[in-house]
Amino acid sequence: MSNTISQEEALEKRLPKPEELNPMTKESLAAAFAGESQAAEKYLVWAEQAEDEGYPNVGKLFRAISFAESRHARNHLRVMGGINSTAENLLAAFEGESFEVDEMYPAYHEIAKLQGNHQASRAITYALKSEVDHKGQYTDAREAVVAGEDIDDQPVNVCLACGHTIIGDAPDKCPYCGAGKELYKTF
């Protein structure tokens, strides 16, 4: 493990550093961060599509380029000062989830219902329910970290269909979308 850290330290010296940004440059980097993040996610999905179509090497290529975009997203975030101590990161994560749970998804869900968009409604409901999981998990983790403790060493299971997130064992059936236990990914 200490080997990993020293390697990281060596590499970290090459990363672009946080700096005081002018407002327009900050806006540019925030937009670039949004673009790179979406590219990284798209390429992962398109990798699965390529594999389904019998193009395993195109699938591999999409995964590699997704990782490259993920490095750009990390660099932009770092320059904007968005990567801090774990206690601060957990608070930022909690606030992001809270906004989605309290504001964004309820509003979007209402509009999707109003417009009769059933599929959008499903995608929104799946996300909203799992953001509630995350909000609670980040609250507990932050309490531990503020006290200088790591959280317990337990597996975290995520439903690959809807994102339901549970600390500990996966349920036999996903409570949000009905997916079977075998569709959970264990971390």
Place this chain on the structure above:
Amino acid sequence: MAEPFKNTPPAPEAKGEMTAQNVAAALAGESQASQKYLAFADAADAEGYPNVARLFRAVAYAESTHARNHLSVLGMIGTTEENLKAAFGGETFEIDEMYAAYMAVAKLQSNGSAQTTIRYADSAEKDHQAIYDAVLKGVEGGQDCGTDAVRVCPICGHTVIGGAPDECPVCGTAGVYFKEF
């Protein structure tokens, strides 16, 4: 008819304009959350919180499943040929328009680190544009691309097909640190 939809990603549908905008905004939000959490996981590992790091990685994955669902509803998961064309178009926009403009602003405002992170990204997008162009030609003829490994610089994202260089030509990171796919 709810039951048959279970366990399948929400499907594309004709949407109200406001709903389409909202799902697109949610895709942007989920994608950014996922990338933030991956960066926060590395920070937690470095601070000695491996279990918090695991939580961040798991939640990043959950946000990726939401991003995928939103993409599906938006009808943005096409055939591989269509996806490669969209990927090429996205990289071309970033090179010709987005990063070119952002670099000009960062230079005007003398923001040095911003210039570095923009230069790293812009340079790698040029790699990707060329790679997608070549691969698209194969897939249009029904051919997969070659089995060669793809290697990516963990600092700047420089992307090469085949062996890593001794040193990254963009940021100087030693080739042994390149991540192999």
